[in-house]
Amino acid sequence: MRKYSVTHKFLFFINSVFATVLLLSYALPYISPKTIPFLSVFSLSVPLLVVTNICFFIYWLIKIHKNALLSLLVLIIGWFVSTPLIKFTNKEVILNNDLKIMSYNVRLFNHYKHEDDTTTEQKIYKLINNENPDVIAIQEFYNSKLLGIKLPYKYIKTKTKTNKFGLAIYSKHPIINSGSLNFKSSANNTIFADILVEKDTIRVYNVHLESLKLNPKKENFGEKSSERLFKRLENGFVKQVDQVDLITQHEATWKGKKIICGDFNNTAYSWAYKQLATDKKDAFIEAGMGIGKSFRYIYPMRIDFILVDKNTTINHFKTYSDIELSDHYPVMTRLHW
Structure with missing residues (x-):
């Protein structure tokens, strides 16, 4: 059975925290700041949470480790239920009467x-x-x-x-x-x-x-x-x-x-x-x-x-x-x- 280092386990714990917080943040647009003012502050941090989870996904992917699936799953959920942070394609149609x-x-x-x-x-x-x-x-x-x-x-x-x-x-x-x-x-x-x-x-x-x-x-x-x-x-x-x-x-x-x-x-x-x-x-x-x-x-x-x-x-x-x-x-x- 493969043994993991303390550093390895700690990194995955931190990864789990950021992934969980990002997952929960998908509910923020549905909660009025007047209901729970403290929670609304975290809407500002969602872009940072997305970037952090992308970094963790890349890190585990380089390690060829199944831990990469955690952030990947949360990011995929966000792609479908939340506003995308990154757009990979654009549209450019120029009409004279635009x-x-x-x-x-x-x-x-x-x-x-x-x-x-x-x-x-x-x-x-x-x-x-x-x-x-x-x-x-x-x-x-x-x-x-x-x-x-x-x-x-x-x-x-x-x-x-x-x-x-x-x-x-x-x-x-x-x-x-x-x-x-x-x-x-x-x-x-x-x-x-x-x-x-x-x-x-x-x-x-x-x-x-x-x-x-x-x-x-x-x-x-x-x-x-x-x-x-x-x-x-x-x-x-x-x-x-x-x-x-x-x-x-x-x-x-x-x-x-x-x-x-x-x-x-x-x-x-x-x-x-x-x-x-x-x-x-x-x-x-x-x-x-x-x-x-x-x-x-x-x-x-x-x-x-x-x-x-x-x-x-x-x-x-x-x-x-x-x-x-x-x-x-x-x-x-x-x-x-």
């Missing part, structure tokens, strides 16, 4: 000098103008004097009349109606614009859910203790519940075509995402490739989304992962009806 939708958290156009490059603001404008979207939803918008987005129609909503921070939707096509959901007790918000494209009206929601203020460059992610960090995250997730409820109630009243995009401050493994993505297509899943990382973080985290109605054809999706002008990467999709 509607190009971009979403970008611009971090106030570097107003607070997070980036050392003093030309960051101008580079963001240049990127947007060069990519030439039909519609762009901008989160963490700053109404700068240098503002240079060359799209003729816009709806800008700042948090108050006196400050310059908020959300914006710019469009090539006329905006015939617009409004704000006005989140309570939050610096974030959601706005919408009804855009007339030829003879059709398409509603675009620009979503910015409650920020979690994660900063991997700071010790304990900006808190003095892990306990305070978890409490802050719990509070953020609970706030997101009310914000998501407000969005879903509002969008249910619109019977036409709609697009929901923006910075959800949460992953595709969360309750918030599942609520907003119900009966919709995720543009990355339909036409993207790779891991879709949209947030510059210590592990792959996709928190910027473009969701559309089921009857929409998604011809292409791109994450601009080589553009480091903000702490988010811009995302863009091509849509057709």
Whole structure:
């Protein structure tokens, strides 16, 4: 009978813990953060759990050991019951009458000098103008004097009349109606614009859910203790519940075509995402490739989304992962009806 070393057994124990936690995490989208706030925090760690289990699978596979089956089984289950972390194929169909939708958290156009490059603001404008979207939803918008987005129609909503921070939707096509959901007790918000494209009206929601203020460059992610960090995250997730409820109630009243995009401050493994993505297509899943990382973080985290109605054809999706002008990467999709 083959004997295993203590190290071998310990590694398999650690593997079992990570596999079990990943398996349990598949239930997180079905549990409201208001029910068990502590559990909701783990939705942020699902991408890390997936990567860890892939590493364990590869390790045991190299060893030609049956232990590889544990992580493999959990990963296969996740592929069918959860949102995939990795897309191995993409779709790229270019039609002249596609509607190009971009979403970008611009971090106030570097107003607070997070980036050392003093030309960051101008580079963001240049990127947007060069990519030439039909519609762009901008989160963490700053109404700068240098503002240079060359799209003729816009709806800008700042948090108050006196400050310059908020959300914006710019469009090539006329905006015939617009409004704000006005989140309570939050610096974030959601706005919408009804855009007339030829003879059709398409509603675009620009979503910015409650920020979690994660900063991997700071010790304990900006808190003095892990306990305070978890409490802050719990509070953020609970706030997101009310914000998501407000969005879903509002969008249910619109019977036409709609697009929901923006910075959800949460992953595709969360309750918030599942609520907003119900009966919709995720543009990355339909036409993207790779891991879709949209947030510059210590592990792959996709928190910027473009969701559309089921009857929409998604011809292409791109994450601009080589553009480091903000702490988010811009995302863009091509849509057709």
